[in-house]
Amino acid sequence: MNRPVLRRLPALLWLWLLWVLLWSTPSALVIVGGLLVALSVLAVSRFPGVSRQITVRPLRLLALCWRLVANLVVSATAVAWAAVRHGPRVRAAIVEMPLDADSDLLVTLATLLTNVSPGSLVLEIDRRGGVLYVHVLLVVASGEAGEARRKLLANERRLVAALGRDDPDDVPPLPPPPPSTPPSRKDDA
Amino acid sequence: MSVVLDVVSAVLLIGGALFCLLASVGVLRFPDAVCRLHAAAKAQTLGLLMILLGAALQNAPRYAVPLALVALFQLLTIPVTGQIVGRTAYRTSSLSEASLTEDALARRVPPEERLPSPDD
């Protein structure tokens, strides 16, 4: 078995598992059919392998998951309160958040984590510059925008501590940037 | 045991429905599309997760699988929707300028590169 096949094994197993779970009755037809479907999906698609881009540290990951749930509860309560108490008078800010995370998967997880932090929602991702632009509801985040940014950065450091690579220099380079297409208002339709 | 289970799932179901209601209040009252996304992405996600958990406790264990998958997909897709809607809102000038106290993105997407609001 060569390396590319081995690298895509987690994706294959996940797709297969998903198929069996969806049918929820593990008969022989479902299991064999699931394997065939998973293989054909992988054959026609070219997903980049993401599993090599991280190093899992289970304890810190568990702490992170707990933090995610706790954050979601706190921020849901805060948003609900703001909706009732402030409604149309809420104030917002857009802040920059430089990322330590260097791989696609980590950036995705950092986005998820930022989204469940009280008052913040990722508005735009500058993947190449490694910056998230975050929309912050100020009445929810308590305090001004600088405070919110400090909290977000602390969250992201926890994420990198849980899943960041041991050897960060070994990250595969990004593909070359796509040709820039500035939005045009010309009537070219 | 069944009574305990009933109480826990009743609390989860009602709590979840309450969060859904408060999220809808947010959707109704917040000033622009992105602020409304906050309500959808947090209060409503928590509400749905609580209802799913409450429903899972009332059903046979094998039905917990589709419920868990719904919860997983919800958690994974909300940030994507948020980012795409947020990005489009910013670039089409749909954000309520009056409620923004600070705008770091203006350096990257200057106002002249943005498109006129779709409502004009």
Next chain:
Amino acid sequence: MTAVYYVVFALLGLSSLLTVVRLVRGPGVLDRIVTLDVLVTLFAAGIAAEAARREDGTGLPVLLAVTLLAFVGSVTAAHLVEKREGMR
């Protein structure tokens, strides 16, 4: 437990009503996309609660299709808004 379900359905129904008000008022396309997403999620919550009430989860796999369709729909619609505005 029956009373619990009445409360849950009343709350979800009220939420849907508030959401529909926002859907009608808009004002923009993006507001309506967000609002529709919220509405579909409310339906999903309702389906799950109904499955719990009847203690019959046969309809639950439908939930997966509903939530995923809502996601694909929102993303596609948001993209279309950006495209359409770009051509104006």
